[in-house]
Every structure is written in structure tokens, then in C-alpha cells.
Amino acid sequence: xxxxxxxxxxxxxxxxxxxxxxxxxxxxxxxxxxxxxxxxxxxxxxxxxxxxxxxxxxxxxxxxxxxxxxxxxxxxxxxxxxxxxxxxxxxxxxxxxxxxxxxxxxxxxxxxxxxxxxxxxxxxxxxxxxxxxxxx
Ligand code: THU
Numbered sequence: 116x117x118x119x120x121x122x123x124x125x126x127x128x129x130x131x132x133x134x135x136x137x138x139x140x141x142x143x144x145x146x147x148x149x150x151x152x153x154x155x156x157x158x159x160x161x162x163x164x165x166x167x168x169x170x171x172x173x174x175x176x177x178x179x180x181x182x183x184x185x186x187x188x189x190x191x192x193x194x195x196x197x198x199x200x201x202x203x204x205x206x207x208x209x210x211x212x213x214x215x216x217x218x219x220x221x222x223x224x225x226x227x228x229x230x231x232x233x234x235x236x237x238x239x240x241x242x243x244x245x246x247x248x249x250x251x
Contacts, residue, residue: 129195151186
């Protein structure tokens with residue numbers, strides 16, 4: 116199946132899982148859906164905590180599900196929030212996404228109207244910390 120054709124499925128799954136977000140503090144529901152290399156889809160939602168810094172983002176949940184499922188390469192990640200203004204992954208999540216990305220990885224940003232932007236991780240996180248220095 117062609118890669119592009121998964122976008123609607125990613126959108127539907129990210130939107131659906133956002134409804135399960137545990138957000139008693141922010142009331143801001145986010146859903147994420149990852150298309151992994153083998154065409155498996157993994158989802159996550161944000162899970163907040165009374166001790167605020169312990170809350171986790173939707174993207175982190177989806178990445179954890181992907182790794183638990185045995186996959187390590189993100190082909191696409193779609194982030195959904197029902198907002199007028201598009202939201203982008205936070206800085207920490209960009210680094211998390213980068214860990215499992217390559218130049219072909221797509222980050223799809225969506226609101227209730229559908230996918231509004233498709234970006235590369237290098238556009239969202241230019242001059243990123245990578246392991247080229249660690250290898251020396
Ligand atoms: N949040 C995400 O889950 N993903 C994002 O891309 C942006 C922010 C969550 C964290 C917190 O639970 C709520 O949205 C408000 O910041």
C-alpha cells in the first residue's frame with residue numbers, strides 16, 4: 116500500500132485517542148498516532164499528574180507504545196488537538212521523535228479540520244543534538 120494513504124487512518128486514530136487523554140489540570144486533550152516502518156500504527160494521548168512535571172505528552176505515549184510493540188522507526192507521526200491555532204510538539208517531544216526518525220520522517224500537524232501541515236523533523240528541530248559528537 117502507498118505510504119500517503121495512511122494519513123486518514125492516522126488522523127482518525129489520533130483524534131479518537133485524544134478523547135482518552137487524562138487532562139484534569141490543563142483540560143487540553145492531545146492525541147498522537149505513529150505509522151511505523153512496517154505499517155503498524157501506534158497511538159498515545161497525554162496523561163497528566165497532580166505533580167505537574169510528571170505528566171506525559173501524547174507523542175511520548177505513542178513512542179512508548181511503538182517501542183513496546185517492537186518498532187524503532189517513525190515513518191509518520193500525526194499530532195492532533197482540537198484547536199483553531201495548530202499545535203506543534205514541545206521541544207522535549209521533538210527530541211524524542213528525532214531519536215526514531217530519519218530524513219524521510221514526516222510530522223503531520225492536525226486539528227479538527229484535518230491535517231494542516233506536514234513537516235520534517237529537521238524543520239521543527241534544526242541544528243539538533245545528535246550522536247555525531249558522541250561517536251568520536
Ligand atoms: N501536550 C501534548 O501532549 N503534546 C503536545 O504536542 C503539546 C502539549 C500536552 C501536555 C499537557 O498535558 C497539555 O498538552 C497542555 O500543555
